[in-house]
Amino acid sequence: MGGKPSIVWFHQDLRLKDNPALVEAIKQGGAVIPLYIWELSEEGEWGPGGASRVWLHQSLKSLDMSLRARGSALVLRRGESIPVLRSVIRETGADAVYWNRRYEPHAIGMDQQVKTELRSNGIHAESFCASLLFEPWDVRTRQGTPFKVFTPFWKACLAAPDPPFPLSVPSTIPSLKHRPQTLSLEDLRLKPQMEWVQGILKAWDVGEEAAHNALLRFLKRGIGVYSKDRERPDRTGSSRLSPYLHHGELSPRTVWHLVSKWREMHKGGVEAAQDYLRELIWREFAYHLLFHFPETVSAPLRAEFAAFPWKQDRFGLLAWQRGKTGYPLVDAGMRELWATGWMHNRVRMVAASFLTKHLRIRWQEGARWFWDTLVDADLANNTLGWQWTAGCGADAAPFFRIFNPSSQGERFDPEGRYVRRWVPELGGLPDRWIHRPWEAPASVLNEAGVTLGKDYPFPIVDHAMARTEALEAYRELRARNTFSTGTIQS
DNA sequence: TTTTGAGTTGTTCGA
């Protein structure tokens, strides 16, 4: 019985189910030391943002409780990874460290350093695939290059062998007689004392159990109408699993196999299941791109976009962040984001399009704001989404695809229920005008108790004019690019 | 190597 203790180093895998690093550590036969290290300064430019930290706080609490239920407990430390790992090893006599891989550029560098350092000291160090269905380097075109277009990527994933079945939750986790020292969760100071935090906590149940409940609820009630309802912010048509996936409370393999099973049991559900699995593969695609093109976290994938005529507009950015642009759907989304740490995907697109195309503010500004306010802030997804919207990313929309916030609202929130929920000052307006209050007759506004410019802003830009100018800017960029690359030879 | 078909999510205008 019993080898030396092993450390399980947790990151974005805050779960016991389908956790290969944990299973490997238990397999060693000795005690297992579950460790979480917090050191923001080590995370580079993209350490967890505000909303993510709030989630992280709750999630660590929940993980600790699940560990305790199995005879173990989470060890919390602060400081740089290598010195902290070294001291835990020294204190406990551990001879192995296992963890589940991350794929952010900064994390990859870190992992490499840690592995080299530990191994050179005779410590086993191994990382596992747990947060993706496919490793980013395993999916490749016939020429061996990374994919830049989604549909062929999706086909390649479907043609690949199915991802492995999820590992089950270990029933007991052997622990040391004398537990190593640990900080308290409060010592990490992840959760600021702000009213904002309360809103986020009220909107979500955090933790592995909550994640599974959310998945089961989705399978029971949501997925059947997913194809139809997923675009509707006024209904709970999307899965809302993104924060659980990001923090690793839910394994994508668990989702993949449960959804596949659901598809086999529901004859009419093939389309809905495929639509949902496709979204999971979008997440894989985002990681694929981030892994192969790490510079895209800040630079456009299509290099010519470096010359795009963006505007400096502090007032516009602020109005957008606060949900005061005068376009109800955009404002509803931005307020939902602030209030709950989440925004419906359809609305994310409209809000992002508004920032980059109507206000012509750099997508990086939007990405940064989302990074700080989203509980599901994920470097891969965020980067892909913003570059896609701005038109400078992989598989980007044609430049002329500019969302009209009013008609998007009328299409996807036809009775204005979503807008009324988040922009209550417009609540009294009839459906006819809810997405375009500035066009409402004075008598209608009056009756609804709305004075534009006082209760709710006039649109900060005129849609038609902004659209024309954006198209002009894109044309200009293209012309400049054609000129500079030169087609003179032909 | 060259060729060919296709590419998440849209809007507007005019018949």
Add this chain to the structure above:
DNA sequence: GTCGAACAACTCAAA
């Protein structure tokens, strides 16, 4: 009110 065309080429991935 509905419908099709125009909005522009360009790059990717496979044959």
